Amino acid sequence: MIELKGRxxxxxxxxxxxxxxxxxxxxxxxxxxFSCTRGTCARCRCLVTEGAEYLEEVTDEEWDRLEPEEFxxxxxxxxxAIVKSEAGRIAAVNKTYF
Numbered sequence: 001m002i003e004l005k006g007r008x009x010x011x012x013x014x015x016x017x018x019x020x021x022x023x024x025x026x027x028x029x030x031x032x033x034f035s036c037t038r039g040t041c042a043r044c045r046c047l048v049t050e051g052a053e054y055l056e057e058v059t060d061e062e063w064d065r066l067e068p069e070e071f072x073x074x075x076x077x078x079x080x081a082i083v084k085s086e087a088g089r090i091a092a093v094n095k096t097y098f
Contacts, residue, residue, distance in 0.1 A: 002083070003050075003091040006031035015054075017085040021046060021092050022078035033096040037079045039065065043096050044078035051090030056082040 002015045004025050013028045022044045025032035035041040039061025048055065058071060059080040066075055078094065 001089050002087075003089075004028070004030040004032070005091075005093040007033065007094065015083050015087040015090060017083050017087060019083055020079050021048075021055075021076070021081045021083070021090075024083075025078065025094070032078055032094040034079065039077050039080045042066070042077060044094065045070075045075055045096055046078045046081070046092045047095045048074045048076055048081065049091045049093065051088055052076075054084050054087040054090050056084055 001012050002024055003012050006025060009030050011028050011030050013024055022032055022034055022037060032044055034044040042065040052074060062077050062080050065077060
């Protein structure tokens with residue numbers, strides 16, 4: 001399961017491997033901010049509060065947009081944080097910069 005918190009909507013949805021956190025949010029009507037879906041705008045920045053180990057490794061796009069301390073705090077780009085095939089519980093809150 002993935003708990004997604006957008007600007008005004010929170011939902012628990014079934015995790016689908018290969019989809020990003022942003023894909024899950026869009027598919028299930030959770031109001032995550034985003035502009036590009038490619039990792040360039042950083043509007044889908046989110047704080048992963050649980051289950052980061054069930055996401056694929058940080059991408060080059062994330063390294064280009066986020067600071068190292070943000071990764072330490074648990075931040076990822078929702079469009080780049082891909083759910084692994086063996087996923088447990090994941091929780092993420094959309095925390096855009098603006």
